[in-house]
Amino acid sequence: MEMHIALVPGDGIGPDIVREAVRVLDRIAEIHGHSISYREVDAGGISIDRYKVPLTEDALQTAAESDAVLLGAVGGPKWDHVLGNLRPEKALLGLRSGLGLFCNLRPAVIYPELAAASPLKPSVIAAGVDLLVVRELTGGIYFGEKGRNDDGTSAYDVMRYSKDEIARIARKAFEAARLRKRHVTVVDKANVLETSRLWRETVSEVAAEYGDVSLDFMYVDNASMQLVRNPGHFDVLLTENMFGDILSDEASMITGSIGMLASASLRNDSFGMYEPIHGSAPDIAGMDVANPIATILSAAMMLRYSFSLEKEARAIEDAVASALSDGVRTKDIAADGEEWIGTAACGSEILRRLG
C-alpha cells in the first residue's frame, strides 16, 4: 500500500517523539511491503516564529492533501505571551475544524507492568483495563447557541444534536468495537436530557446494522463512578462532546501514564489525525528523556483506522507491550530506583521487537 502522511512535529518534545514514530512506521513498511511518503508541516509555536500565525493556509492544505496526519505537540513558554487566535494551540483547532474531524478516539490501557502507576487499587484493575472512549467532537453544547439576557444576570448554552450527527459517530464506535471486544456502552443522561434520548434512539437504530456488537447504556454520573470502580466493564464508551471531554480525561488518569496515551480524530472517510494526548513537555524538551510510546501508539492507530492495516497496527502494539514486559522504561514510567533509557533508545527497543 502507498501511504502519504503529513507530519506535524510541532514544538518542545514534538520533533523527538515524531522522529521515533517515523522510524517505527518505516520499519513496518519495510517488513510488510508498503511505501510511505512524508510531507512535513509547521504548526504551533514554530509556525508563529516562521510565519506569524499558528497554522498557515498552506500547512492546512498540505495536511488536507495527505491520507493522514501524525502530530507531535504544540505550545510552550516561549509563546505564552501570545494572545487569542494567534496562540499555538489554535493550530490544533484549525486542523481539527479545517479537516472536518468529528470523532475523537482515546484508548486507555493499563499495562500489567505499569499497574503501580495507576491511582486505582490493584484489586480494581486486576482483570485488566483496555477501553476506548469515542467522543463526538463538533456538536453539542460547546457549539450551540449561547448568550446572556439583557442585564447579564442569566446565561444559556444550547445542547443540540441531529440524528445524522449521532448516527455517523455511532457507526465509528461500532466499527471500532468490531476490532476489539465487540461491546459498546453509550454514556448519556437520558433520564433528564432530550438530546440523550435522541442518542439512545439513534444508536439503537444503528446497532441493528451491527448484530455482532453488544450495546448497553449508562448514565454519565454512573459511568464516571464505574470508570474508577469497575473499569474492566468498558470496551468502547461512546458519548457526546462535553461528557466525552470529561470522561476521556478521567479514563486517561486511571492509567497514570501520560506518556503512553494515543489518540485519533476521524471523519467519515478514512482520513484521520493522530497524536499523543500529552503536550509539548517544555520542561524536558531536547533532553532525550521524553517517552515516545504515545506517539508510536498513535502511529499504530493510524495504520488501523486510516489504512485498515490491522496486522501492522497490532505488530506495533505487541512490540510496545513486549518492550514493557522486558523492562524497557523511559524516565516517566520508571519506578523509583528502576533503570531507564532515553527517547531514541526506547524507539530502538521497540523497533528491534518489530522483527
Ligand code: NAD
Ligand atoms: P504536558 O503534557 O506537556 O506536560 C505535563 C507533564 O507531563 C510534564 O511534567 C511533562 O514533562 C510530562 N510529559 C508529557 N509528555 C511526556 C512524555 N511524552 N514523556 C515524558 N513526560 C511527559 O502539559 P503542560 O505542561 O500542561 O503543557 C505544556 C505545553 O504543551 C503548553 O504550552 C500547552 O499549551 C501544550 N499542550 C499541547 C497539547 C497538544 O499539542 N495536544 C496538549 C496539552 C498541552
